[in-house]
Structure formats: C-alpha cells, structure tokens
Amino acid sequence: MLDFSMTIGGRQVAGRDVFAVHNPASGAVVGHAPNATLADLDAAVAAARAAFPGWAALPDDQRAAACAALAGKLGEHAEEIARLITLEQGKPLGALGSRFEMGGAQAWAGHTASLSLPMAVIQDDSAGRIELHHKPIGVVGSITPWNWPVMIAIWHILPALRAGNCVVIKPSPYTPLSTLRTVAILNTLLPPGVLNVVTSDDRLANIGAAMATHEGIGKIVFTGSCATGTRVMQGAAPTMKRLTLELGGNDAGIVLPDCDPAAIAEGLFWGAFINNGQTCAAMKRLYVHDSLHDAVCDALVAYARTVPMGDGIVEGMALGPINNRMQFDKVARLVADAARDGTVLLGGAPDDGLFFPVTLVADLPADAPLIVEEQFGPALPIIRYHDVEEAVAAANDSDNGLGGSVWSRDADRARDIALRLDCGSVWVNRHGAIQPNAPFGGVKRSGFGREFGEQGLAEMTELQTVFC
Missing domain, CATH: 3.40.605.10 (Aldehyde Dehydrogenase; Chain A, domain 1)
Structure with a gap:
C-alpha cells in the first residue's frame, strides 16, 4: 500500500x-x-x-x-x-x-x-x-x-x-x-x-x-x-x-487525396490514440477525402489490430484502460450512439472493467455526438468529404480550437490549408507533436x-x- x-x-x-x-x-x-x-x-x-x-x-x-x-x-x-x-x-x-x-x-x-x-x-x-x-x-x-x-x-x-x-x-x-x-x-x-x-x-x-x-x-x-x-x-x-x-479540444485531422493510406496509418493512429485518446490535443475527428476514405479505414483497422492493450504494469502493453468510470461511461455512451447511426469498423463493445477497445466508426452524420463532443477516449469517427473547402469548414465548425492537422504529400499545400484552421497549434503529416520550445495553447x-x-x-x- x-x-x-x-x-x-x-x-x-x-x-x-x-x-x-x-x-x-x-x-x-x-x-x-x-x-x-x-x-x-x-x-x-x-x-x-x-x-x-x-x-x-x-x-x-x-x-x-x-x-x-x-x-x-x-x-x-x-x-x-x-x-x-x-x-x-x-x-x-x-x-x-x-x-x-x-x-x-x-x-x-x-x-x-x-x-x-x-x-x-x-x-x-x-x-x-x-x-x-x-x-x-x-x-x-x-x-x-x-x-x-x-x-x-x-x-x-x-x-x-x-x-x-x-x-x-x-x-x-x-x-x-x-x-x-x-x-x-x-x-x-x-x-x-x-x-x-x-x-x-x-x-x-x-x-x-x-x-x-x-x-x-x-x-x-x-x-x-x-x-x-x-x-x-x-x-x-x-x-x-x-x-x-x-x-478541452476536439481536434480535426484532414487527409488530402494525394496521401498513401498505408504510409500514414501509424501516424494517424497515434495522433488519435496516444494515451488511449485521453489527451487534450489528440485527434478527435478524422476527415478523409472520398477517393481514399475506404483505404484509410482499412489501413487504420489493420494497424489497430497490432496494438496490444492490457494492464500497463505488464511490459509490452501499448494501451491501457480508461482512467475512471465517469470517463468510461462517457465514451461508452458516445460509441453506443454512433453504433446506431454509423458503421463500426473495429471495437465498439466495452471489455471488462475500464478497458475499452480501440473503436473506429464511419458513415456518421455531421451532427453525431461522437463528432460534436470531445470523447477523450479510444474512439475515432472517420468522416468522408468530397471537397477540401467542405473539410476545412467542418473542421472549424467547433467551439473548440486546440489543435488540428493536415496530411498530404505536398507539404506547401498542406501548410496553406493548415493556416486556415481555427486552432492554436496545427501540424502537417503528424498530430499532437508538442515541443518545449514551441508555444502551446488554444x-x-x-x-x-x-x-x-x-x-x-x-x-x-x-x-x-x-x-x-
């Protein structure tokens, strides 16, 4: 004790x-x-x-x-x-x-x-x-x-x-x-x-x-x-x-149509699920161009299946439980709601105790609670878009403005779009990578x-x- x-x-x-x-x-x-x-x-x-x-x-x-x-x-x-x-x-x-x-x-x-x-x-x-x-x-x-x-x-x-x-x-x-x-x-x-x-x-x-x-x-x-x-x-x-x-933050990531889904899957995953998603500046919403949407979903599901979850004191684990019952219940509520209106690609059903499986959900309406509210846990909505202007508008349609990210092979184009996001920090081809020499806030x-x-x-x- x-x-x-x-x-x-x-x-x-x-x-x-x-x-x-x-x-x-x-x-x-x-x-x-x-x-x-x-x-x-x-x-x-x-x-x-x-x-x-x-x-x-x-x-x-x-x-x-x-x-x-x-x-x-x-x-x-x-x-x-x-x-x-x-x-x-x-x-x-x-x-x-x-x-x-x-x-x-x-x-x-x-x-x-x-x-x-x-x-x-x-x-x-x-x-x-x-x-x-x-x-x-x-x-x-x-x-x-x-x-x-x-x-x-x-x-x-x-x-x-x-x-x-x-x-x-x-x-x-x-x-x-x-x-x-x-x-x-x-x-x-x-x-x-x-x-x-x-x-x-x-x-x-x-x-x-x-x-x-x-x-x-x-x-x-x-x-x-x-x-x-x-x-x-x-x-x-x-x-x-x-x-x-x-x-709090409800950070959006925007994947442009020139990306390689397999190449960005690991970065997207940890941008969203570092500390089991219990991070203010973690990615909470992912907007993916229609031409890549299904491939990005498949790549994220494949990568997520390789990530071990369990008691953190056991060496080799990469994710642990949600910290407390109140937060667990919030994530469970948001995921249950999303399961009714969207397509659960992975996870969805809570495990024993406070362990909640990594959950990926597609095909949600724009006003779904999992998109609008900050989940602060291991659940990520993946939202299809057709035009980058649509994605920028959706990303900015939030009361929060902590962080955001843009993913593209064209770093200059990604930077131009990043500058249009209403948030205190924005990353290109990564998410949440804070540094002690770079000011941070919302x-x-x-x-x-x-x-x-x-x-x-x-x-x-x-x-x-x-x-x-």
Missing part, C-alpha cells in the same frame, strides 16, 4: 483524513492520499507567500541552476515515478506511456531552466530611456488533470519557479500519488515553501474552487475540461487573478494563454515599464 503526505512549507503533512486511489486496470487500491481542508490550503498559500521574497530575490543565474537541478532530480527518480503513474493512471510503462511521460517531464524541465527573460530597452535617446522588466507574480496555483499527471505538473511548476514565483499545486484526485511523490522529491532541492502540494477529493472541501477565489494566490494555471475552466475563471474574477487555461473555448518556450515563461510574470 502506497501512502504519501502533502508537502507544505517543506514539511510532510498527513492531513486530517485520506481518500483511496484505485488502479484502473484492476480496481485495486494503490494507496491513500491526504484529504486537504481549507486550513491546509491556507497553510500552503501562507508558506508560499513567506518563501516568495527570498526565491524572487535570487540572482537569475542561481534560479536557473536550481531549476536545472530539478530536471536532473526527475531523471534520477524517473522509473520510480513512472511506476506510480502506471498504477494510478493506467497507461503502460513502455511505448508512449509512463516512461515516455517522465522523459517528457525531464525534457520540459531542462529546457525551461535554460530560458530567461532579460530586461529589454525599447528607447534610449535624448528624450529618455524606457526599460521593460518581467517581474514574478507571487504565488501561482496549479490545478492539474489525470491524463498526464506528472508531465503537466512540470509544465505548470517549472516556468512558475523559473520566473521567480512560488507554487501551490493540486493534482486530480484520480492521480495524486505521483504528484505527491514528485513534489516531495523536488523539495529536497528547494527552500521550504517554494513548492507545495495539497490533495483532495472534495469531500472535506472543494480545494480547486477555493484556490480560484483565494486572495493569496496571484495566478491560476489550469489544465482540464472546458466546464471546469469556466468555473475557475468565474471564481478568479473577483480577485482579478491572472489565468492560463488549457482546456483558441475559442479551448482556453487562452500559452505554455512552453519564452512565451510560456512570460505568462508567469507581470510586465513593468520603467521610464528613466
């Missing part, structure tokens, strides 16, 4: 109560996490506020070195944390699973540590000198989801720390253990209070909502659903908190603000103009 404490002010805090964390592959209890109260949150915020002046005053090169050391520490404990991720999240250890996630966490941490936001001079002449300075905000509140629990935590934590802020993080109640352990490990290198973690299943207190309204928190970084993001934004309004919201209801790179680091600061 794995039981961890919260880290508040550099100390391990057990909490008044605990809640169970389950392995989605077996249903077994993995461990228990502390169930925080509002007093625990207040203590974490107070610790962060107390640590802030000293952390913010560090010379920039010292803070960069400290953040680089955090990246190294993640590498030292990568296998330990990866196993925790698999046990509580369900993704496999290998393939594009927990070890991949930890590699990404270390890469993002290392790159973020190397970034800086030096003072810029925008005028220096006889009329005067004007400087632009990036200053830390104070305490950053981080609320993270269950799909990539440690990598997204690092996306939030490292730029906040690198910019001179202190952090209070609340992970999802489905996957708190890996974050609790990660924060405890990182605290061995940080001054007390710089990085704090509280966990809750909301039975004692709604900690996420309290973070949004807390007067001691200057910014919230939230990754999760559009509905919860809306509530975070509403809660933050009275205190005028700064916000970065990376919300438009429309997929949120606002950017993460990664210098732009993401700047989001963790206030800009001050100095007239000399």
